[in-house]
Amino acid sequence: MIGRDGLTALVEVLRARGYTVVGPTVQDGAIVLRELESAAQLPYGWGVDLEAGQYRLRPRTDGAAFANAAGPQSWKTFLHPARVRQWTAERVDGELVIEADDTPPPRFAFLGVRSCDLRAVAVQDRVLTAGPHPDPTYRGRRSGAFLVAVECTEPGGTCFCASMGTGPAAGPGYDLVMTELVDDAGHRFWIRGGSPEGTDVLAELPGEPASEALRTAAVHAVASAAGRMGRTMPDTDLHRLMAETLDAPRWDDVASRCLTCGNCTMVCPTCFCTTTEDVTDLTGNHAERWRVWDVCFNLDFSYLPGGPVRASPRSRYRQWLTHKLGTWYDQFGSSGCVGCGRCVVWCPVAIDITEEAAALHDWTRRAEDGAS
Amino acid sequence: MDTDARPALAVWKFASCDGCQLTLLDCEDELLPLAGPVRIAHFLEMSTAEDSAEPATLAGTGPYDLSLVEGSVTTAEDVLRIHRIRRISRRLVTIGACATAGGVQALRNFADVEEFRAAVYASPEYIATLDTSTPIAAHVPVDFELRGCPIDRGQLLEVITAFLAGRKPNVSAQSVCFQCKRRGTTCITVARGIPCLGPVTHAGCGALCPAYGRGCYGCFGPVPHPNLEAMVRQLRHDGMSERDILRVFRTFNAASPEYAPVPGLIAEETTHPAAEEGPR
Ligand code: SF4
Ligand code: SF4
Ligand code: SF4
Ligand code: SF4
Numbered sequence: 001m002i003g004r005d006g007l008t009a010l011v012e013v014l015r016a017r018g019y020t021v022v023g024p025t026v027q028d029g030a031i032v033l034r035e036l037e038s039a040a041q042l043p044y045g046w047g048v049d050l051e052a053g054q055y056r057l058r059p060r061t062d063g064a065a066f067a068n069a070a071g072p073q074s075w076k077t078f079l080h081p082a083r084v085r086q087w088t089a090e091r092v093d094g095e096l097v098i099e100a101d102d103t104p105p106p107r108f109a110f111l112g113v114r115s116c117d118l119r120a121v122a123v124q125d126r127v128l129t130a131g132p133h134p135d136p137t138y139r140g141r142r143s144g145a146f147l148v149a150v151e152c153t154e155p156g157g158t159c160f161c162a163s164m165g166t167g168p169a170a171g172p173g174y175d176l177v178m179t180e181l182v183d184d185a186g187h188r189f190w191i192r193g194g195s196p197e198g199t200d201v202l203a204e205l206p207g208e209p210a211s212e213a214l215r216t217a218a219v220h221a222v223a224s225a226a227g228r229m230g231r232t233m234p235d236t237d238l239h240r241l242m243a244e245t246l247d248a249p250r251w252d253d254v255a256s257r258c259l260t261c262g263n264c265t266m267v268c269p270t271c272f273c274t275t276t277e278d279v280t281d282l283t284g285n286h287a288e289r290w291r292v293w294d295v296c297f298n299l300d301f302s303y304l305p306g307g308p309v310r311a312s313p314r315s316r317y318r319q320w321l322t323h324k325l326g327t328w329y330d331q332f333g334s335s336g337c338v339g340c341g342r343c344v345v346w347c348p349v350a351i352d353i354t355e356e357a358a359a360l361h362d363w364t365r366r367a368e369d370g371a372s
Numbered sequence: 373m374d375t376d377a378r379p380a381l382a383v384w385k386f387a388s389c390d391g392c393q394l395t396l397l398d399c400e401d402e403l404l405p406l407a408g409p410v411r412i413a414h415f416l417e418m419s420t421a422e423d424s425a426e427p428a429t430l431a432g433t434g435p436y437d438l439s440l441v442e443g444s445v446t447t448a449e450d451v452l453r454i455h456r457i458r459r460i461s462r463r464l465v466t467i468g469a470c471a472t473a474g475g476v477q478a479l480r481n482f483a484d485v486e487e488f489r490a491a492v493y494a495s496p497e498y499i500a501t502l503d504t505s506t507p508i509a510a511h512v513p514v515d516f517e518l519r520g521c522p523i524d525r526g527q528l529l530e531v532i533t534a535f536l537a538g539r540k541p542n543v544s545a546q547s548v549c550f551q552c553k554r555r556g557t558t559c560i561t562v563a564r565g566i567p568c569l570g571p572v573t574h575a576g577c578g579a580l581c582p583a584y585g586r587g588c589y590g591c592f593g594p595v596p597h598p599n600l601e602a603m604v605r606q607l608r609h610d611g612m613s614e615r616d617i618l619r620v621f622r623t624f625n626a627a628s629p630e631y632a633p634v635p636g637l638i639a640e641e642t643t644h645p646a647a648e649e650g651p652r
Contacts, residue, residue: 027558028557028558028563028585029558029563029564030558030563032556032558053561053562054562054565055559055562055563056563072558072559072563073556077556082553082554082555082556083554256599256601256602257602258599258602259547259571259572259598259599259602259603259606260547260571260595260599261547261549261550261570261571261572262546262547262549262550262553263549263553263559263571266549266550266553266554267553277542278539278542279530279533279542280533280534280537280539281405281533282402282405282406282408282409282410282529282532282533282536283405283408283409284409284536284537292554293550293553293554295550298544298546298550299545299546299596300544300545300546311597313597313599345562346559346562347562348549348559348561348562348568348570348571348606349571349602349605349606
């Protein structure tokens with residue numbers, strides 16, 4: 001068990017070990033992820049009110065640092081960045097010299113990885129490194145990363161990890177895991193190691209063994225969070241649901257509301273799609289290839305000779321939802337959704353993945369009733 | 373280097389404020405590198421000489437490999453001149469909202485030009501003007517349209533570089549939201565309830581306004597096939613009045629055909645009490 005001073009020490013120890021510590025902090029009206037110089041930058045005393053299409057900070061009197069839910073970014077911003085230079089080419093004496101970009105990857109320590117996000121990192125691990133052609137940028141950033149997970153005790157109105165089986169208790173994959181408790185006995189964190197390096201770091205922190213009472217209270221706080229999720233996914237085989245509803249009228253309904261702005265995909269911690277941009281300079285002697293985030297709501301995304309394959313908003317929204325909840329299983333053996341609720345919050349027109357899935361589910365049930 | 377072998381660049385002005393041409397002059401660090409591989413043959417804002425020799429005329433001499441055209445067509449002379457420029461240019465690229473959508477001066481398209489003429493000018497009989505302000509592409513074929521009011525410096529250089537290299541410019545038609553998210557800005561609509569046109573606006577500015585806490589007001593014009601019905605509903609939800617919604621679409625790209633349904637949508641929303649709340 002550590003106190004607030006233990007958290008301060010944790011950031012110091014990680015920085016001393018050469019890590020770039022990234023964690024939550026308040027900026028521009030939201031709890032964003034940023035490099036932290038000290039634990040004093042953590043969002044002590046800030047909670048959030050989350051609704052579809054709406055995010056508001058709310059002061060808390062208890063001074064808790066982690067009694068809030070997923071913010072606008074996810075760890076994808078650091079592991080699979082929005083823009084990466086892949087190679088440069090120079091024309092030297094008429095010869096083309098191509099050089100891969102081998103900027104050494106930063107060594108990140110992520111402080112405050114939520115259970116859903118821990119799962120999202122595991123999903124991206126599978127997508128980006130498990131195949132025959134692992135992505136060097138992701139692998140470089142991921143392999144050296146130190147993960148400090150935080151279990152959720154205060155789920156948001158848009159959270160539904162409990163119904164996706166991805167939280168609020170942390171699954172495997174962390175180096176350290178914490179559960180925050182603020183009560184009459186004070187502000188404390190029950191902290192456990194999950195890897196040899198995690199245990200090493202833990203040994204350097206000022207703290208004391210956690211009492212049985214503290215452990216029980218922490219387990220209880222996390223278990224009770226499971227019952228306070230603001231959203232739930234329909235309890236059905238989503239993979240099958242997606243395959244069976246490709247012609248549902250609901251897709252037209254959601255397309256009439258969707259702006260195809262792509263915000264949902266970009267905030268989603270598992271969406272991984274990119275495109276390449278080749279740039280040249282005015283002399284024509286220098287060229288660079290950049291990889292940038294791209295998403296299936298972009299018309300260029302499915303552009304083939306003759307035009308975009310998915311031109312209608314209906315087909316683009318359907319691609320997003322069926323990939324997340326359906327075809328992801330065929331491709332990567334799991335759901336592409338971990339229930340973080342980001343796509344619900346950051347959709348400017350409040351389109352809600354759980355509501356859309358529920359509407360599709362209702363439609364199949366009505367179709368069944370009609371048939372019987 | 374044999375000067376004659378370099379591609380010739382021309383920059384033209386029609387009805388406009390000169391801001392987009394200034395963007396080119398503002399490329400200070402790149403202007404000299406540009407003047408190496410390119411012959412800047414006609415650019416009145418920079419030099420009164422044609423090909424740094426004889427005095428330049430409004431019509432130019434030609435031929436030019438790449439013509440950048442700023443401004444919209446608002447007079448009978450403009451119509452003749454743009455046809456001539458097209459004839460003497462191998463590639464023609466329009467720069468900015470005026471050349472690409474008619475500009476803010478296209479507000480006349482929604483009003484009576486006679487009334488303007490009488491109200492604004494002391495001697496209206498001296499003013500010869502068309503009833504409309506139209507984009508260049510309404511008159512001649514255009515090879516590429518660069519959006520923005522004004523255009524973005526980086527995008528302009530990209531377009532010139534791409535044409536020099538004979539490749540397609542990296543200018544995507546995605547929405548401002550894409551750039552906003554890539555930049556790491558927290559969405560001001562969601563976090564602060566500020567109305568923002570980003571979801572229906574063509575990217576290009578790098579999502580500048582939201583990064584400074586103000587809503588996008590659409591200076592790069594519409595994305596292809598914008599869902600204006602949903603956008604108008606959202607702007608109302610974020611507190612914009614009917615008048616303000618109409619006004620925010622009636623700026624630099626007022627005459628964009630994509631915006632044509634806006635007045636009808638506003639009227640519809642007002643006449644349907646059920647739409648007041650809207651499906652949220
Ligand atoms: S689909 Fe939505 S809720 Fe699911 S992981 Fe992605 S952003 Fe989170
Ligand atoms: S939902 Fe779209 S952007 Fe996300 S991974 Fe699938 S195809 Fe890519
Ligand atoms: S669902 Fe929402 S966030 Fe996603 S593209 Fe549509 S309007 Fe944008
Ligand atoms: S601030 Fe505007 S441009 Fe940025 S994501 Fe939100 S709606 Fe889109």
